[in-house]
Amino acid sequence: MSKVVVIGAGISGLSAGIYAVRAGFDVTILEQHNIPGGLSTSWSRKGYYFEGGMHWLTGSSPKMPLNKVWREVGALQDNNPIELRDPLYNIIDENGKVLSLYRFLPQMEKALIEYAPEDKHMIKKMCRAVKDFTNFHMPVFDTRGCKCRNPVPVNLVELMKMLPAVLRVPYLTNTSYMEYIAKFKNKNLRHLLGSVIGYRYNALSFIYTLGSFASGDCGYPEGGSIRMANNMLETYKALGGKIEFRTKVENVRVEDYMVKGVVTNKGDFDADAVIVTQDARAAVDNLFDTMIDEPWVNTMRHEAVTEQNIFIGMGVKADLSRLPYCCVFPLEKPFEYAGCKWNELRIYNYSKYKEHAPEGCTSLTCLLIGESYYFWKAAKNDGTYKDKKKELGDLFIKELSKFIPEVGSDLEVIDVATPCTYERYTGSYEGSWMSVWEKGGKQYNYPQTLDSIWGVYFAGQRIQMPGGLPIAVYTGRQAVQFLCRDTGVEFV
Ligand SMILES: Cc1cc2nc3c(=O)[nH]c(=O)nc-3n(C[C@H](O)[C@H](O)[C@H](O)COP(=O)(O)OP(=O)(O)OC[C@H]3O[C@@H](n4cnc5c(N)ncnc54)[C@H](O)[C@@H]3O)c2cc1C
Structure with a gap:
C-alpha cells in the first residue's frame, strides 16, 4: 500500500x-x-464564541451536485442541519426603516422596489440576471484517465440550463462589482447591495452569489466551521486515516525528481506521494x-490577487436580539484604517445562537475586507503591531457604538485578527482565504500536479478562482483522482 x-x-x-484512505492508501x-x-475556524474568548470562518456553504442544498461531495466526506450530517438564513442583509436607515435583502427572488424584488421605486428598472434587470444564475451551479467532474468505481455522470440537461447565465458572463466579468452597484440611484440600496462580497470583485461574482442564494443553496450548517471540520476529521479517522497535530512540514523531500517524504519539526515522514494543501x-x-519553474506556477505567482480581511470579534454584555443576524450600517464618511476604506460596517449578530455568549450577552463579529497585509506586516517589523491593533479596535468601537450604543457601554471582549x-x-499567502476575481480578469484554474516532480499534488x-x-x-477530491490515475488505483 502506497504511503501518502x-x-x-x-x-x-x-x-x-478521506478520499485517499477510501481508495486504499496509507494516509x-x-x-x-x-x-x-484551517481558515474555516471559530474560537472562544472569555466566555464568548466567535465564528471566524464560514458564513455560507455552497453545495449545502441536496439539489446541488456538490452536496454529494460534502456528504461523502461526512461534512454534513444529522448534527449540523442546514439553516437558510433569510433575510441575508439588513439596513436600518436613518428613519428607522428596515431595508432587507431577501434570498428568494420575488420577495427580494418586491422589498427593493418598495424601498427604492426610483431604481425599479435596474432592480428588475438585476433580478432577471440573478434568476438566470439560479441554474448556474458548480459542476462536479471526474478527472480524465482516473478509473472511478461510481463515475459522476455528465448531466447535459443541467449544463444546458446554465446557458442563459453563460451568455451574461462576458458583460458581468468586464464590469466591476462597484460599477454595477453604482447604477442604483438610492444610496441605502447601494450600501445594501455593496455588502454582499468584497469590493474588488467583478459583477459576475456578485450576481452568481445572489443566484446561489436564490436557488436555495448557500445555507449555514448548524455549529458552523468547527463542527463541520470535526465531522470530517471523525469521518477520516473512522476510515483508518492517521493525523499528527502540531506537526509543521518544513520541506518536501525530493530525490531524482520523485517525492520521498517530508521533513517536519517532529522528524521525517516517508511518503510515495504528498498532497500539499497549504495555500499553493x-x-x-x-x-x-529547488525553485519550481513551471508555467502554471509562474502564472499563479504573478496573477494571484488575494482576498484578505481584518476580523473583529466583540463580546457585549447586553441582549442584542432586537437586531437582525446581519446588519449593514451605512457610513456618512468612510471608515479608514490600514490603507483601506469601508463605506459601511457589516455586523454579524449571533444573539440567537445561545452557545455563542453567556446568558443575556451577545457575540458580534465584523469582517473588514480589504488588502491590509503589508500594513500589518510593516507594523510587526517596526514593533507597533499590538498598538495598531488596539488603535483600530478603539476607532472601530467608537464608530460602531453610534449604531449600537451597547457596544460602547457594555463591551466585555474585543478580539482583532489581522491577515x-x-x-x-x-x-x-498574505493571510488570505480566497482569490479576488477582478473586472476583466481571467478565471484561473490551475493544474494540481507538477511536470518536474513525480508524486506531488496540490x-x-x-487552485481554482475564486476559491472558498x-x-x-472539490480540489481535495480531485487531487486524489490525479493520484489514483497516476498509480492505477481505483477511485472509490
Ligand atoms: C473570515 C472568513 C470568512 C469566510 N467565509 C467563507 C464562507 O462563508 N464561505 C466559503 O465558502 N468560504 C469562506 N471562507 C474561505 C474558506 O474558509 C477558505 O477558503 C477555506 O477554508 C480554505 O481551505 P483550504 O483547505 O484550502 O486551506 P486552509 O484552510 O488554509 O488549510 C490549510 C491547512 O494547512 C495547514 N498548514 C499550512 N502549512 C502547513 C505546513 N507547512 N505544515 C503543516 N500544516 C500546514 C494550515 O494550518 C491549515 O490547517 C472564509 C474565510 C475566512 C477567513
Missing part, C-alpha cells in the same frame, strides 16, 4: 485524506495547528528546495 502524506488539515486536506495528515479546519501560492515557494494572524495560524482554495470552501473540498 497530506500537508494540512483544513477542508481540502481533510477531503483529500497521514500532518497539521501544524492543534485543531482541524505560499507552498510552491516555501516547501521545496498576519491568518498567516501565522494557517500559512496562507489542493485548496488557491467548495473549491477546497
